[in-house]
């Protein structure tokens with residue numbers, strides 16, 4: 001495992017850590033294009049110089065301008081520059097939360113600005129520099145790693161997932177509280193402005209992978225993915241909540257009780273579990289990572305709607321997902337309606 005992350009150019013790996021990364025920061029009425037613009041402008045008391053730097057078209061130009069006016073740098077700059085840098089790096093991550101998720105996902109790795117030109121903010125290229133910018137970034141990371149929604153999950157990696165309907169981008173997250181590995185299958189562009197069509201799909205190995213007809217999960221999973229592709233954009237969150245949170249082996253024990261006449265709620269309770277053990281709060285971390293605030297939610301389960309609303313997500317619409325009714329799961333569906341509050345059209349389960 002890499003223990004050190006070296007960064008420098010904004011367009012390279014981990015470029016978001018650079019002060020040159022495109023990350024608008026609003027301070028009172030002013031929007032600074034990057035933390036570099038702000039940092040360079042603070043060297044001067046002359047307002048016209050500050051304006052020129054603010055309006056620089058690139059962080060590089062902002063840097064060059066501060067060199068051009070070097071003779072006007074305020075006398076106490078060397079005393080205050082470190083606190084200016086810490087302030088603006090904190091604000092950059094406070095206001096650009098996707099970067100914050102990425103920063104937190106670096107875990108406890110050493111962050112080093114690998115700069116041949118700067119042995120104060122960087123490592124001097126030979127590793128002997130002070131790396132003060134890296135130290136600030138690690139401080140900021142430790143702070144946000146304790147804050148919601150960054151403390152729920154951390155992003156690890158993503159990859160293409162071609163399917164029969166279309167190619168999704170699969171994002172892998174690890175839930176801090178349980179260590180469980182959850183997925184977000186993203187399709188299309190989520191930044192189009194309209195609410196994303198999403199599904200919170202609880203893992204059901206028997207239904208999702210073993211073609212079980214005793215529940216509706218597998219039928220719902222395929223339909224949900226097809227709906228997302230047809231909609232042009234959306235996310236299927238695949239949540240490791242097997243057995244409504246009791247796990248696969250306990251679900252088999254519950255099925256065994258159901259084979260002997262118990263219903264899906266009675267079976268859970270006979271095993272000492274609540275009817276539904278799932279908690280969706282960690283989804284807040286994945287939704288925030290993807291910058292999702294308003295959704296159309298494919299579900300028949302009002303509890304999921306409430307869970308997302310509690311997480312501060314706006315549900316613009318609940319989209320029913322009534323699939324796979326068959327003689328083997330008819331009783332199960334009726335119990336979900338009568339005991340777990342699921343909403344089905346009469347035509348679906350009568």
Ligand SMILES: Nc1nc2c(ncn2[C@@H]2O[C@H](COP(=O)(O)OP(=O)(O)OP(=O)(O)O)[C@@H](O)[C@H]2O)c(=O)[nH]1
Pocket residue numbers: 200201202203204205215216217220241242243244245246250251254255258264268298299300301304321336342
């Ligand atoms: N304990 C238990 N879990 C079950 C049973 N049947 C399916 N599951 C699990 O229930 C979860 C799916 O939940 P459902 O209640 O079917 O549907 P839902 O996800 O709450 O609601 P929808 O979003 O409308 O699908 C999966 O984790 C399944 O493994 C059962 O009889 N007992």
Ligand SMILES: [Zn+2]
Pocket residue numbers: 204206207208215216217218
């Ligand atoms: Zn199932």
